[in-house]
Amino acid sequence: MDLCPLIKNILLLDTEGKRVAVKYYSDDWPTNSAKEAFEKAVFTKTQKTSARNEAEITMFDNYVVVYKFVQDLHFFVTGGENENEIILASVLQGFFDAVGLILRGTVDKREVLENLDLIFLCLDEIVDGGIILETDADVIAGKVASHSMDDGAPFSEQTITQALATARERLTRSLLT
Amino acid sequence: MAQPLVKKDDDRDDEADYSPFLGIEKGAVLQEARVFNDPQLDPRRCSQVITKLLYLLNQGETFTKVEATEVFFAVTKLFQSKDIGLRRMVYVMIKELSPSADEVIIVTSSLMKDMTSKTDMYRANAIRVLCRITDGTLLTQIERYLKQAIVDKNPVVASAALVSGIHLLQTNPEIVKRWSNEVQEAVQSRAALVQFHALALLHQIRQNDRLAVNKLVSSLTKGSVRSPLAQCLLIRYTSQVIRESANIQAGDRPFYDFLEGCLRHKAEMVIFEAARAITELNGVTSRELTPAITVLQLFLSSSKPVLRFAAVRTLNKVAMTHPMAVTNCNIDMESLISDQNRSIATLAITTLLKTGNESSVDRLMKQITNFMSDIADEFKIVVVEAIRSLCLKFPLKHKSLMNFLSNILREEGGFEYKKAIVDSIVILIRDIPEAKETGLLHLCEFIEDCEFTYLSTQILHFLGIEGPKTSDPNKYIRYIYNRVHLENATVRAAAVSTLAKFGAMVDTLKPRIFVLLRRCLFDNDDEVRDRATLYLNTLGGDGTVVQTSDDVKEFLFGSLDIPLVNLENSLKNYEPSEESFDINSVPREVKAQPLAEKKAPGKKPTGLGAPPAGPPSTVDAYEKLLSSIPEFANFGKLFKSSAPAELTEAETEYAVNVVKHIFDGHVVFQYNCTNTIPEQLLENVTVIVDASEAEEFAEVASKPLRSLPYDSPGQTFVAFEKPEGIPAVGKFSNMLRFIVKEVDPSTGEAEDDGVEDEYQLEELEVVAADYMLKVGVSNFRNAWESMGADCERVDEYGLGPRESLAEAVNAVIDLLGMQPCEGTEVVPNNSRSHTCLLSGVYIGNIKVLVRLQFGLDGPKDVAMKLAVRSEDEAVSDAIHEIVASG
Secondary structure: OOOOOEEEEEEEEEEEOOEEEEEEEOOOOOOOOHHOOOOOOOHHHHHHOOOOHHHEEEOOEEEEEEEEEEOEEOOOOEOOOOOOOOHHHHHHHHHHHHHHHHHHOOOOOOHHHHHHHHHHHHHHEEEEEOEEOOOOOHHHHHHHHHHHHOOOOOHHHHHHHHHHHHEEEEEEEEOOO | OOOOOOOOOOOOOOOOOOOOOOOOOOOHHHHHHHHHOOOOOOOOHHHHHHHHHHHHOOOOOOOOHHHHHHHHHHHHHHHOOOOOOHHHHHHHHHHHHOOHHHHHHHHHHHHHHHHOOOOHHHHHHHHHHHHOOOOOOHHHHHHHHHHHHOOHHHHHHHHHHHHHHHHHHHHOOOHHHHHHHHHHHHOOOOHHHHHHHHHHHHHHHHOOOOOHHHHHHHHHOOHHHHHHHHHHHHHHHHHHHHHHOOOOOOOOOHHHHHHHOOOOOOOOOHHHHHHHHHOOOOOOOOOHHHHHHHHHHHHHHHOOOHHHHHHHHHHHHHHOOHHHHHHHHHHHHHHHOOOOOOHHHHHHHHHHHHHHOOOHHHHHHHHHHHOOOOOOOHHHHHHHOOOOOOOOHHHHHHHHHHHHHHHHOOOOOOHHHHHHHHHHHHHHHHHHHHHHHHOOOOOOOHHEEEEOHHHHHHHHHHHHHHHHHHOOOHHHHHHHHHHHHHHHHHHHHHHHHHHHHHHHHHHHHHHHHHHHHHHOOOOOOOHHHHHHHHHHOOOOOOOOOOOOOHHHHHHHHHHOOOHHHHHHHHHHHOOOOOOOOOOHHHHOOOOOOOOOHHHHHOOOOOOHHHHHOOOOOOHHHHHHHHHHHHHHHHHHEEEEEOEEEEOOOOOOOOEEEEEEEOOOOEEEEEEEEEEEEEEEEEEEEEEEOOOOOOOOOEEEEOEEEEEEEEEOEEEEEEEOOOOOOOOOOOEEEEEEEEEEEOOOOOOOOOOOOOOEEEEEEEEEEEEHHHHHHOOOOOOHHHHHHOOOOOEEEEEEEEEEEEOOOHHHHHHHHHHHHHEEOOOOOOOOOOOHHHHHHHEEOOOOOOOEEEEEEEEEEOOOOOEEEEEEEEOOOHHHHHHHHHHHOO
């Protein structure tokens, strides 16, 4: 597995650095306190930076961390020090956009907690045991959302309102970037 | 969905703080999980409870064994429900609970049913769950389905099976290896991610078969890979193949064209992966590097911080080995100094410091000054270290660099940062004589207002050594004596010692120093008073100005030539009696080197406080060690000690390296031996040296090592006589001979009887470079002019075909063992000629300066003009002799 790109963890924290949803794929942090220490370190290191338009990146303790903020949420993806930064960024972008699609554009802590089941499913669909499963936000969101609808219906066959909401969200996003 | 559960007692119903999980409790949720057992399942409610359980686990809550088992059994009931959403949550929950083997059996049949379901989502997830929790015994039963799933037309199912295969390969390789036909088919899949997962699995199945990997890479590099992630994998596999293929001829490296082609891929991750792979190729040539550097340069001005970071980090690494290749990016790099992302800015700065040339230093320093105020200490330390190496490279620039260091020394900063700056200044003072006086004054100013006791005492100690040797020692006294007034007891005591050193070394200052020391007699701290009293009495402070005798100086300020460990042991063993403690009875042999030292090989002592610690590693320490051995005591002054050279392969039974000590008429080989077998004790260890290929050398002495226990290194020595002052060279073959005794591992006691044994070591060679000390000069032109042309020798040489100009330059530098000056060891890319300046001291303490002019003669042939100036014609000739015969 040493040559395969590996994800060490995906973190979703709030503005105080508290856990909203996290998933660790590596044994580098064996205990909960080790995990919390890592989260605290990541949070304080990145807290003052602005990562609201483009994904930002930092490196410490031999980990590369890419991150992006929206509203009161901080998204992080961690990889080993020799990992291709752009692959990590594509995982972050996939997660970030998928959450946006699932929550239909209103991405904040409250909305995430209200739909925490979907966020857990989303994490489950992005990475399996450190190996990247999918980075395309549409596909991820489709797999997560499909369960509330008929068997295997693709994300594109949503109700008109849903589709409109998605389109609106996409439009705002393309205008912003 | 989930309703607010229990409201917190204080009715802080703040909108912002609202959470559906506010006040959630494990006990209550476990109670709620009973709904899983209801005959009439409410899928919505069950989903909510699972979410709560997952939330608890996610927040770091743990379930006891009993709780986990209960939840697990309850969850298995939910397979009855046909609700898809609930089923997904069940899958996630089972994975989180990681059930034990006997529990797994309960869900196996349900999962196997899902695995063969018509619903794609069920199949994919059931495979992932089952493969995650199974212990392998089950695997043969489901193997058939997994093989089918790998080639399933739904990509999600195929990926689930392939990824599970990658995980299972770690535990059940023999089963997964049987799937390689299906996996190979999946590599051709049209679905991007399936291709990626299939390639990862296929490579892992074949990773131990070099030929198969080779075949895989050569067939796929012809271009059937569509997924960017799979392409990145392929690039990694390709670089591995390149690394492992032997005998690479520069220019026709296999698969280089493929890597270069990937630089034009449309996905950024592939472009970057390829560029990085090219920069990491073994012995990469500047022609191979150029296209990779070009794409990285484009990334530098990207709007995405991740791309800028990736590019600058890679270029920073390239700058260590190929600084000239990166200079093209310098303009882009300079604009990154003001990058919002401080990691990018720091990497840009340190890259610029590595690639900068002498003329750009001042401009660079100006930019860095603005930058330093708003980065964290950890980044500042990196910058300080880069500046230190820049200063050593361009000693002429010491003024502006030293100024910079003193400026940042005055600003706010933590201990580690301040220590890094002080260490840097100390190193510059040591290595650049011109920088000494300004450097010392900077340090003096720093201790006027220094909050760190450790740094103050270390600087005072350093001042005591260096200050008296300056042209005007007088000016330091004020700074030192101020410490006696203003600081804590530790610093005051250190200041007293420093004052005394000035008094002992500089006779003209003596009366004034005594006045100051006498004032210290009224200090309220014992140590300060004791020191002052001791110095006043031994230095003759009774009013008469006398020349302090060398004995006294040696007693007070000479370093202790006994290992401190040995002294400590002897003192502990000493019992108070009529007979006083005799320091001469302390053994001087360095017995067991501490293990920690071994773990950091090649770590050079840096900065303050480093040299006296630890076993001999510097020339000073070597000299002391050798002179303590009676057999070698009359060899005279040690001229040079080489770096240790390994005589054994890594991880053999006995690890031996050798240090060559060169004296005027002798050579001593110091063999550092380590015994890595716990069950053995070696005794009477010697090295039998065969000098038949070194005619001018004759063995005169050998000092065996009495005992070599497990994992505690020891030394044995062999000395040779050689013609005085002549740089004799030769080859020596070595055989380790010893008596081996079995050790009982339980008691650690060795048996009485031993067996004589031998162990073949590798050869060692004494070469011409061993007679040359690397000593730099700060201004080569001045030194060259003042040396004069009296003993100049000039000649031209053809070096034959060479891989590159840089390679030829390095070969000659290594051959002569001299110090390159003014950064001239670096050859710019694509240049057809190069001048390299070297300086050194030849045996007999003869200064030597060398000017090498290289030129390309034809496509590969390198010609060289060698001009040598030295204080002695014979030495100039000898240098030519070295080149001619090398």
